[in-house]
Amino acid sequence: MATLLRIPEVAAGATEVILSEWLVEQGAEVAAGAPVVVVETEKATVEIEAEVTGTVLRRLCEAGETIEVGSVYAVLGAAGEGDAEADALLAEVGLAAAEVPAPEPDEAALDEESYETDQPAPTAEAQAEPQAVEPAEPAADPGRTRIFAAPVARRILAEAGIALDAVTGSGPRGRIMKKDADAAVRAAQEAPAPAPEPTPAPEPEPQRPAAPAGPAAGDGWTDEPHSRLRRLVATRLTQSKQTVPHFYLRRTVRVDALLAVRAQLNAVSPQKISVNDLVVRAVGVASRTVPEANVIWTDDALRRYDTVDVGVAVASERGLMTPVVRGVESLTPAAIARRIRELVEQSSSGTLRQSDLEGGTISVTNLGMFGVEEFDAIINPPQSAILAVGAAAPNPVVVDGRVEVATTMQLVLSVDHRAIDGALGARWLAALVECLEEPFRLLA
16 A cells, blocks of 8 residues: 655654755655655755655655655555555545645646746745635636746745746746756846835835845955755754753863874774774763763653763764764774764765664764864753863873873863763763773773
């Protein structure tokens, strides 16, 4: 029987994603486990796989569209099933057939994706409640032409104040696609500013015109419009700071012995081991030593984990991502280094799986390679902590009343106070410092 494909929660706490690319055409056969679409969250680009084998009967979303987690994005049919089965299944879940692209425009009712040429562009309120919009009467005036547009294209044009009939679509049946809307917005921004016309938005003050996306010559600044992905990042970080009670613990760790052990390991290991790999390993040992800190907060309980799964912030070609290394407490430094390299490569190629981004109680983020000495990081919910690692550098230290030069590194632990209190966080951080200053503990 036909199956609805829904957007899964590709990252913990994510409420929406951007469908960046379709990997299959409508009507194509797909096998269970084969990738169907590529979606973007604020942290990663992830391939979503088909749950069962079948034929793509309907694609319900366009590339570039923002979709809520749990929403239906496609209908997959079994052998012999077609449009009738897809329509029936969509009707069962309250999605009318008119809400998906119809095969022939002259057979479809005028739906939320088509408008008469003499109608104004939809307002933001109309977009929020498409079923409340009164459709035009196409039969009353056969001379008028319907304009088909992807939902994301309609939003872009409405935000820019550009009418649908001013844009030429490049999609099937002249459908206006996202790229057409983007091109129209760019053309409008590059054109000389016309005299202001009445719009639903407040008119700019005469002496302070509204800022265009690009500045006039000599203004000395440039507005770069927010991408949808950047808006998701901003929303996610804001929610974390507003809803998670952060507190911070700072320690200075002497790493001369750690660097010496790393050099010895790299002399015999086929996999190059970085300082960050050893820090991740130390996080695993510290969480095994202080298991009370290997927890996350949920609405109903404090969830304790048996294994130590650590998120590692990686700067990939596609941006910042935080895949999770599983079972760090039982991995050797070389195994951790190898796994992190694999995750970096998958992040850059866009082949990370959904499971690679889920779970973990703590993340490690390291800006030492950029010379950053110390910084505070924002917790990635539902994890309970994030460890910020600074650069290792020579500094004066006092040993037995004498000043000597040692290589030190700054650590800042951001902690969710709901799950871990100050004393517990301090004990965990002390265990971490002990592992880094006595690095043979990392090889046990």
